[in-house]
Amino acid sequence: MLYNNQISYYNYNKAKNETKRMASSPTVQHISDCFIKPLYNSEESQKPIYLSSWDLAMLSVQYIQKGILFTKPSSFQLDSFLQKLKDSLSITLVHFYPLAGRFKTLKQENPPLYSVYIDCVNSPGARFIHANLDLTVSDILSPKDVPLIVQSFFDHDRAINHDGHELSLLTIQVTELIDGVFVGCSINHVLADGTSYWHFFNSFSEVFKANNGQKQLIPISKTPNFNHWFPEGHGPIINIPYTHHDQFISRHESPKMRERFFHFSSKSLKKLKAKANQECNTTKISSLQALSAHMWRCITRVRKFPSDHMTSCRMACNNRGRLDPPLPENYFGNCIQTVRGIASAGELLENNLGWAAWKLHEAVVNHNNKEIREWVEKLECGMIYQLGFFDPSSIMMGSSPRFNMYGNEFGLRKGMALRSGYAHKFDGKVSLYEGIEGDGGMDLEVCLLPDFMASLETDKEFLDSFSS
Structure with missing residues (x-):
């Protein structure tokens, strides 16, 4: 049996050993x-x-x-x-x-x-x-x-x-x-x-x-x-x-950033969607558009740009079903493009969530067969994407919560968490993941410069919008 002083000594040593193990940088x-x-x-x-x-x-x-x-x-x-x-x-x-x-x-x-x-x-x-x-x-x-x-x-x-x-x-x-x-x-x-x-x-x-x-x-x-x-x-x-x-090739080295996961429950997303639609007097804005607009506004606010500074929010779009005729769902390769909403920092923050979400909604709706084929013509001229050219005034919403991620068990039962590597990490990159509950919630992997992340962690509008 361990007495109080022994328990304290035991816990102290346990914590000390744990700290030592972590400090050794495995x-x-x-x-x-x-x-x-x-x-x-x-x-x-x-x-x-x-x-x-x-x-x-x-x-x-x-x-x-x-x-x-x-x-x-x-x-x-x-x-x-x-x-x-x-x-x-x-x-x-x-x-x-x-x-x-x-x-x-x-x-x-x-x-x-x-x-x-x-x-x-x-x-x-x-x-x-x-x-x-x-x-x-x-x-x-x-x-x-x-x-x-x-x-x-x-x-x-x-x-x-x-x-x-x-x-x-x-x-x-x-x-x-x-x-x-x-x-x-x-x-x-x-x-x-x-x-x-x-x-x-x-x-x-x-x-x-x-x-x-x-x-x-x-x-x-x-x-x-x-x-x-x-x-x-x-x-x-x-x-x-x-x-x-x-x-045509270049190497992109990411600056020192902080990377955090934030969980938005199904209930939180429904609130954001309802708020955006109510403010626009519509029912057309999706949960993803409302969430993207919310992140656009919050990250722009913590970046403290001048009011006339132009910002944008990019969203990845799957082109398979948007082409005419459409490509099959099982088309294996690249069939993606980004669409974006553009606004000055001042008008983005002076207007409400619905205003920003409607900008993104319009960008998605207008992304059609004609737009896609015109973009492919530019690619046919030899355009090669460069990560280092990403606009530091933008945010980029990547990946998708619609992908079946937690269904991959490999005999180990359901996973504990999804994580990604070094690739495609830059200030303002937000990756969307399926929530572990499987009820429509989402996990957001957010990459920001340290000062911006510290400000986001204390931003009231942001904190009030998600569940830990």
């Missing part, structure tokens, strides 16, 4: 590393895969890095778990064979030609990493800010998509914690947008669940469509107007 240790090929090669995988202008525009930005943190079950057996993941990945890659390839550049002087395509034949496959970290689930989730160590849960740190000539286009990294497991996935953004990314991740989980140990193809509920879309008269080989990759 690092992620790579235990093993291998490449996984498809279980077998299909006839389609033996042909070059030519990319659309939407895909090629992503060559200078970074990989998509998302993953799920699980608690470790009492019956967890690491070796069998890793082997089943590898076998399931090999089976899944039969369906998603481009992810096992590498980029190749097709060059020609007369007539001039420069194009990037996917070669699935001369490739070692997708990468699989087993790593270890001497921290707990609580060490990851308890701090107010997302710990920097989370960035080490992913491959392709600071890589840009053009690096896929030498690096894997897909990596699965399993990081074992003291009492948890993190399954991280990074996919080259030239191959996939968010819709396609989660299509793969959901299928990987589906195959894992159905895998009974036999090395045979397992059907999936939604087969990917790799018929890349090109406007009439264009493709399949897109000639971009460059002679060397140094002419």
Whole structure:
């Protein structure tokens, strides 16, 4: 039995040891590393895969890095778990064979030609990493800010998509914690947008669940469509107007920022939506438009811009259903664009939430087939996105709470949290995630410069709008 003074001494030592362990700055240790090929090669995988202008525009930005943190079950057996993941990945890659390839550049002087395509034949496959970290689930989730160590849960740190000539286009990294497991996935953004990314991740989980140990193809509920879309008269080989990759790639190093998660319950979102619609005397504003307008106003307020300073809020839009004729839902590739609302800081803050939300609503409604095709014409001229060009007066609402994220369990039951890597982090980036409750709530991953984040944490309108 421990008496009071003994308990105090015990707690003191426990806290001291915990502080000492955290202060030692544990690092992620790579235990093993291998490449996984498809279980077998299909006839389609033996042909070059030519990319659309939407895909090629992503060559200078970074990989998509998302993953799920699980608690470790009492019956967890690491070796069998890793082997089943590898076998399931090999089976899944039969369906998603481009992810096992590498980029190749097709060059020609007369007539001039420069194009990037996917070669699935001369490739070692997708990468699989087993790593270890001497921290707990609580060490990851308890701090107010997302710990920097989370960035080490992913491959392709600071890589840009053009690096896929030498690096894997897909990596699965399993990081074992003291009492948890993190399954991280990074996919080259030239191959996939968010819709396609989660299509793969959901299928990987589906195959894992159905895998009974036999090395045979397992059907999936939604087969990917790799018929890349090109406007009439264009493709399949897109000639971009460059002679060397140094002419269009750049490396973006993010400034020191704070990264926090904020939870908006279903009830909080309904209140925001009702308020925005009431202020505009309409019923057309969606929850996402109201939330985006709210974040636009709150972040602009803490940035303290002069009243005539122009600001904007960008929202990622899926173009599949907006084209005429529409693309299939299972179209695998990039089919996204951003729309934006624009306003001076003064008019944004002097007007109400509904005013800002209506600006975003109009931007979404006006984003149609004609607008999309006009944008593709610009991309056909060789436009390559550059992360370093992002307007520091803007905010960017990325990802989507509509993606099935927590449905990926890998035999570990429902995950504890979603986290992302280093990629695409800049001041004003807000990523939307499915709420863990599954009732329509959302988790927001917010990246801001330290002073702006400190101000947001004390902003009354912001604090009153969400639940912790």
